[in-house]
Structure formats: C-alpha cells, structure tokens
Amino acid sequence: MMQEKGGRHSNPSESLYIDIPISEEAFEEMEVMLGPKVSPADKDAVREAVSAFAPSAHLKESALKIR
Structure with missing residues (x-):
C-alpha cells in the first residue's frame, strides 16, 4: 500500500x-x-540484507544502462 505525504493513503483501505x-x-x-x-x-x-535473511539468494545487477 502506498502512503502519501501527510499520512494519507492512496488506497482507502x-x-x-x-x-x-x-x-x-x-x-x-x-x-x-x-x-x-x-x-x-x-x-x-x-x-x-540478502546475506542475513536469504544467504542462498542470487544478487544480480541490471544490465540496463541509464544516462
């Protein structure tokens, strides 16, 4: 759920x-x-965080290059 500035939520839930x-x-x-x-x-x-909570997880860096 997203929370907007001022503590209001974008979802009425x-x-x-x-x-x-x-x-x-x-x-x-x-x-x-x-x-x-x-x-x-x-x-x-x-x-x-990955090392502490999911040490067997794979960490990858995006191949995309953004200017």
Whole structure:
C-alpha cells in the first residue's frame, strides 16, 4: 500500500501492510535484481540484507544502462 505525504493513503483501505505467507524454499531460490541507478549505499544495504535473511539468494545487477 502506498502512503502519501501527510499520512494519507492512496488506497482507502485501513491496512498499512499485507502479510503474505512465503515458503522457505522461495528464499532459497530468490533472485534480487539491483536497478541501474542504485546507489553504492543502497547496494551495500541490499547485500547485507540478502546475506542475513536469504544467504542462498542470487544478487544480480541490471544490465540496463541509464544516462
């Protein structure tokens, strides 16, 4: 769900999030794609999160080049 400035929601739902059950096997087969304009700090944060929560996941960088 998206939250707009001022705390209002773009969706009239009362929920701030939705929990979806995900199997452990999904984390083992997960692939995380980094966008072409990801900052070095964000790249490091994603690497740390993947290492901590899904160490068998594959981390890939986008082949797209944006000017």
